[in-house]
Amino acid sequence: MEEVEKVNISIMGRKHRVPAGLTILQAMEFSGYTLVRGVGCRGGVCGACSAAYRLADDYHLKSGLACQTVVEDGMELVQLPFFPGNKAVYEVEAITPDESTLREFYPEIARCMGCNSCTLICPQNLEVMEYMSAALRGDVAKVAELSFECILCRLCATRCPADEVQPFVAILARRLYGRHLAPPSPHLAQRVAEIKEGTFEAGLGEMKEKSKDELTEMYKARDIEPQ
Ligand code: SF4
Ligand code: SF4
């Protein structure tokens, strides 16, 4: 039988030998760890699995998504229960956004020194420094647009010399934009009204009675927009 290539890693100081090619998450499970926090979608989407590690002969502390980062020989891993970040408390409904709103909740954004470290580490390849510049200018819509695909992993915050928590600024901007600034959507309003009126209740009830195979057939036969 062909022997699987292995690499040596250490998890919380304990040495393990694991198959090469595993992600950090898979290597931890292979080594017997049961992951109850710091794991979610396993597909690089939820941002729950930020991990810190060092590589052999490299003093830099590195970080990445544990479900996307492949283990390397000599890797030293630590598990943090969560990555840092102080989050402002607010009622989105009660805020009337203006150009100073983001700075009021997160005054530290004025400390940005333009080092671009946040952009370089972002696993989503977002222009993080750009959206933080927009936040400093008070451009809520621009922050919402540039940060739309942020997964809140907070890796950018681990690199920020100004102690900023970029994703919290960004999510405030997206909430403000969605609640107060986005153009109204007549189609959405109509659909919400239909749901409230119970328009779809009978159809949903019928679907709940169907078998998995019947539902699969319905799914295949659904109307879809042409590509
Ligand atoms: S902006 Fe920051 S928190 Fe959002 S995905 Fe990029 S690194 Fe993660
Ligand atoms: S890491 Fe912090 S200081 Fe550097 S550009 Fe990003 S927000 Fe600014």
Ligand code: FES
């Ligand atoms: S588990 Fe969701 S991003 Fe890694």
